Amino acid sequence: AINPNYIASRNLVGPVGNTVSLLIDQLIATAGxxxxxxxxxxxxLGAHAAANAGKAQNGRINTIIALDPAGPLFAFGQADAVSPADGRYVETIMTNAGLNGINTPLGQANFYPNGGRTQPGCGTDLGGSCAHDRAPTFYAESVRAGTPFRAMRCADHGQILAGSCT
Structure with missing residues (x-):
């Protein structure tokens, strides 16, 4: 069963995103x-809130980075879920796709470190929280590291899981 606090939080991603959008409006109007x-x-959940801020700005925000967007109670195409139109560039990093993270590519670029479902060093990780929590760490490493992460283009997530990307 899903925790009732999660349900309440999930239902607030739209209002939180709208509040962030109002802050952006103020920054534009008063600080240029x-x-x-x-x-x-x-x-x-914050990935979906970030996307909702982008939606409220009519997609004019430069970049939205969605780190393992929450999966429970979200589906691709829902009005308050991350979508490629939420910013000029929308990127996702999926580290626990299909459990705590959504199992659908939602951005213009979608990265699945280590296949995107489980992560090295997480052991059994039945609840997926260890793998889910790796997304912010991977993002931080990607912008700080002197050596870029290796990536391959894949047609879809099935190709990633099959190891048949080129």
Whole structure:
């Protein structure tokens, strides 16, 4: 069963995103912020909240980074879920796709470290929280590391799982 606190939090991703959008409006109006320079990064439920801020800004935000967007009670195409139209560039990093994270590519670029479901060092991880929690760490490493992560283009998630990407 899903925790009732999760359900309440899940139902607030739209209002939280709208509040962030109002803050962005204030930054633009009073501080001269430029949407070209705005990046919104969110993890789990926060990934969907970040996307909702982008939706409220009509997709004019430069970049939205969705770190293992929450999966329970979300589906691709839902009005308050991450979508490629939420910003000019929307990227996802999926580390626990299909359990705590959504199992659908939601961005213009979708990264699945180590296949995107389980992560090295997490052991059995039946609840998936260890793998899910790796998304922010991987993102931080990707922007700090001197050596870029290796990536391969895949047609879909099934190709990733089959190991047949080129």
């Amino acid at each position: 912020a430029n949407p070209d320079n705005i990046y919104i990064i969110g993890y789990s």
